[in-house]
Amino acid sequence: MNTVLRTTWRLLPLVAAILALASAGGAQQVTPEAYEQLRYRHIGPVGNRLAAVAGVAGDPLTYYAGAASGGIWKTSDGGEYWEPVFDGQVDHSVGALAVAPSDPSIVWAGTGEPHIRSNVSLGTGVYKSTDAGRTWRHMGLGEGGPTRMSRIVVHPHDPDIVYVGALGHAHGPQQARGVFRTTDGGDSWEHVLFVDENTGASSIEMDPSNPRRLFAGMWTVEVHTWGRESGGEGSGIYLSEDGGDTWRKLEGNGLPVLPVGKTDLCLTPADANRVYALIETGDGVPWHGRETESGEFWRSLDGGSTWELMNHSRDLGGRTAYYNNCFVSPDDPDEVYFQTSGLSRSLDGGATYVNHQGRQRPGGDYHDMWIDPLDGDRMIVANDQNVSVSMNRGMSWHAAELPIGQMYHVTVDNAIPYNVLGNRQDGPSFRGPSNSRTGGFGGIGGPISRSEWVTVGGGESGFATPDPEDPNIVWSSASGSGARGGVVVRWDSFLFFCSRAAVVGVGAGGVVRRGGAAPSPRPPAS
Missing domain, CATH: 2.130.10.10 (YVTN repeat-like/Quinoprotein amine dehydrogenase)
Structure with a gap:
């Protein structure tokens, strides 16, 4: 119960802002004042140029x-x-x-x-x-x-x-x-x-x-x-x-x-x-x-x-x-x-x-x-x-490694608490939690450790897109991806403790694998 309360408490400013907007009228424009109570904090990943x-x-x-x-x-x-x-x-x-x-x-x-x-x-x-x-x-x-x-x-x-x-x-x-x-x-x-x-x-x-x-x-x-x-x-x-x-x-x-x-x-x-x-x-x-x-x-x-x-x-x-x-x-x-x-x-x-x-x-x-x-x-x-x-x-x-990561883009998945994903300059795609899962000095909602960030395939200048139905599956791309080349990677977190295999599509050049021992056996959700 305490865990839920601590996690929810950090979301109260955002929830309050959303409710205030909803009660004022459905089509109202979001104003900067709605975000005044929100504060940025660094969650990762570390390192960069x-x-x-x-x-x-x-x-x-x-x-x-x-x-x-x-x-x-x-x-x-x-x-x-x-x-x-x-x-x-x-x-x-x-x-x-x-x-x-x-x-x-x-x-x-x-x-x-x-x-x-x-x-x-x-x-x-x-x-x-x-x-x-x-x-x-x-x-x-x-x-x-x-x-x-x-x-x-x-x-x-x-x-x-x-x-x-x-x-x-x-x-x-x-x-x-x-x-x-x-x-x-x-x-x-x-x-x-x-x-x-x-x-x-x-x-x-x-x-x-x-x-x-x-x-x-x-x-x-x-x-x-x-x-x-x-x-x-x-x-x-x-x-x-x-x-x-x-x-x-x-x-x-x-x-x-x-x-x-x-x-x-x-x-x-x-x-x-x-x-x-x-x-x-x-x-x-x-x-x-x-x-x-x-x-x-x-x-x-x-x-x-x-x-x-x-x-x-x-x-x-x-x-x-x-x-x-x-x-x-x-x-x-x-x-x-x-x-x-x-x-x-x-x-x-x-x-x-x-x-x-x-x-x-x-x-x-x-x-x-x-x-x-x-x-x-x-x-x-x-x-x-x-x-x-x-x-x-x-x-x-x-x-x-200083906290100066240059991210080409940022997105989130549907996990609870949700994860944040993005591709870092001259590095791989990363996924990390929006809230700490390990506690430590700050408990749930405290500092997010470096170990909680994992790579999810892909690379520089690309995108990391979570599956909307299964946040354990992430599709990532790297620099140069597209019809003429590059890579698209499927990363499955259920394989994290075994092979972390990835299926890689290479534009018009067919399908190959990069990393791991075997393609993911998980079929698409029906």
Whole structure:
């Protein structure tokens, strides 16, 4: 009896609202006031895409993580406990983070994802905290329209000097693209590098030995609903030797001659003359009747004056718009890390590389990395599943799955209490209870544990649809499903403790099975 009462009590606000509407008239419109007593709470599932990370040099306990659409999170104990520190802001899509090297209480955040797809969130400019993330102030750069901030670089000795790489919304021409600089802590900004309204900054790096020497990777890109146009005359590497006052494009001397796409740059304090560039080319495949460049990874040993092609492998580039980053160890100029769908490492300056996801694979689809400039063993990465910290150069990882799940859709079934179902970004379809069934500290109606969420087949960009007559049966789809391909999965919870078999239909290609030992023997309800 108590169980029923506790469960019903949580539904009273909704029941009261429905009864009030019913008594007032059958066809009356539902107003916002009807929901004023209802409150949202997080029920799961946990984990999902992180887009930016940063740490404090010399401090193994403090890190920041920026979520694709879940704000900024901070840990002060090395990654065991994370707390949200960006709640209350108008924007929750974070694309870049930076801590001032000379004052760790100053933290900068750039909003809007620079990892371009047709379904990622845009931002409203840059934010600044002067109390290590407790409070934030919007510092501008959103006046020119929606933003995607790719990188923030803070002067090593003067925290008021900051450079921001702006990619722009990338859906068409926009003036607010390129590199911006402030010399007064963000009170005013200068647009110091502007190539054209179709070209934004995909990368900014500062010479560790000379803060007036800056490299910028510029990217001509336009995103449409049907695809993406990447590359053009404006793309490439630009160099400033006067703190950003003037810039020149680096051309020839071993660099690609034909137009290229996205460029990511990486430098190291271990060798100030060493510059690496991960450059998107066409791999020599003709595009729109034109020839394209070939190659992926270039290296300069003389500060950018001359370059040599180190590697042709597409494995280092992958889906260039969605990831494609390089990072160098602060104590070994030949140790280079590459982020794509996986994490790779080279010990010979990029000539060769190996998979380096360690004994505990931290995730997939990597978007950012921070290596302590004072300790090359300590690093943090952001990917589509979690934020992960390593204290041993990536040989093992401690992963934290934050409550920032990006759900493509949500639905409910007819069970009592009802279950909530949905497909998570870069993950499977999930089903979880709307109310706790296990009790614990909160009893029935208390916290919903992670173990109460189960996968029900299907996957990213699809749907999970419960059978209206039998909630134990769920039909799920995955990305690309339809008449031309993809999958449709039948998941039967009665098989949970044996094989969890699933029947999978593959568009016009017939019927196959994925997972489990046998198809479900349960016939359709008559």
